[in-house]
Amino acid sequence: MIGVGSFGRAILVRSRSDKKLYVMKRINMNDMSKEEQEGAMNEVNVLQVLKHPNIIAYHEYFKGEDGYLNIIMEHADGGDLFQRIRSASGVHFDESMILDWFVQTTLALKHVHDCNILHRDLKTQNIFLSSNNEVKLGDFGIAKILNSQTEFANTVIGTPYYLSPELCEDKPYNSKSDVWALGCVLYEVTTLKHAFNGQNLPSLVLKILKGNYPPIPAQYSDNLKNLIARALNKSPDLRPSMQEILEIPFLQAHVDKYKNGLPVVSRVVTSVSTTTTNCLVADSGKQKNKPQGEKKQVS
Known part of the structure; x- marks a missing residue:
C-alpha cells in the first residue's frame, strides 16, 4: 500500500502479463448510495478522456466480487x-x-x-x-x-x-x-x-x-x-x-x-485554439470519440 485517502487506498501492483508496475486505486462501493457510486466512477470517466504525457495514464478498471471498484493506472516512480x-x-x-x-x-x-x-x-x-x-x-x-x-x-x-x-x-x-x-x-x-x-x-x-x-x-x-x-x-x-x-x-x-x-x-500555438480531440464536445456536453473503457479483469 502506497497511499490512503478519504475515498480509498492506492496499492502498488505488478501485471502478470507485461511485468510492469501499476497503481491500483481501490474504492469500497459496498456502503455507497447510487449517487456516490456514480461519483466514484467519475474518475474512470475522466481518465478515459484525458490522454496526455503529463497526466497519469489510465490502464483499465474492474469491479471485484468484494464490492470494490479497482482502477489500474500508470505508476510514477519518483514520488510527488x-x-x-x-x-x-x-x-x-x-x-x-x-x-x-x-x-x-x-x-x-x-x-x-x-x-x-x-x-x-x-x-x-x-x-x-x-x-x-x-x-x-x-x-x-x-x-x-x-x-x-x-x-x-x-x-x-x-x-x-x-x-x-x-x-x-x-x-x-x-x-x-x-x-x-x-x-x-x-x-x-x-x-x-x-x-x-x-x-x-x-x-x-x-x-x-x-x-x-x-x-x-x-x-x-x-x-x-x-x-x-x-x-x-x-x-x-x-x-x-x-x-x-x-x-x-x-x-x-x-x-x-x-x-x-x-x-x-x-500543443502550444500562437493563438488560443478551441479545437478538442478525444475530449468533451463543448456545445453539446457529449463526448467525442470517447474510449469504450471496457471492463476487463486484470491479468
Whole structure:
C-alpha cells in the first residue's frame, strides 16, 4: 500500500502479463448510495478522456466480487512534489527545475481545460514525478466535467490551502480556480511553504480573501515573482489562462523542451485554439470519440 485517502487506498501492483508496475486505486462501493457510486466512477470517466504525457495514464478498471471498484493506472516512480518539498530540508530548488515542473503541470492542465474539465483538487500531493523528473498530474476523483465552456461549477470542494477566493466566498467558479491552485503550487515549490496558512479554517479563509502572502526569496527572478502574483490575483478575470501562461516569453525555453510530441489539442500555438480531440464536445456536453473503457479483469 502506497497511499490512503478519504475515498480509498492506492496499492502498488505488478501485471502478470507485461511485468510492469501499476497503481491500483481501490474504492469500497459496498456502503455507497447510487449517487456516490456514480461519483466514484467519475474518475474512470475522466481518465478515459484525458490522454496526455503529463497526466497519469489510465490502464483499465474492474469491479471485484468484494464490492470494490479497482482502477489500474500508470505508476510514477519518483514520488510527488509534496514529498520532494519535504525532502528538500529547507534547501530551495533551482529556478530552472521549478519552471520545468511548472510548465509540465501547466501543459497537463491546459489539456484538462481543453477537454472542458476542471481538476478542482490541484495540490503538490497530486503532482507526481517519474524518476527522470517528468511530471504526471493525477487524482481526478473530484474533477468536474462541464457541459459548456461558459458553465460555472458551484460545489465547494478541494483542499483548503489551495482554495480560491471565489470558492471561499461560495461564488460560482470556472477554470481560473485551477489557475489559482496552480499559483499556490508554484509558490509552495518556490518557498517550501504554503502561500496561505492559518491555525484554523476561518483564519485561513480570511488570509486567502486578503490575498497577501509572504515575499518570495530574493534568489528568484522578478519574472517568477510576477508569474506567481498573476496566478494569485484575487480577481479570476485577471488571472491568465493556461494558454496565456504558456505564451509568457521567459517560459519559452521550458515550453519548447516539453511541448514536442504532445497531442495537437495541447500543443502550444500562437493563438488560443478551441479545437478538442478525444475530449468533451463543448456545445453539446457529449463526448467525442470517447474510449469504450471496457471492463476487463486484470491479468
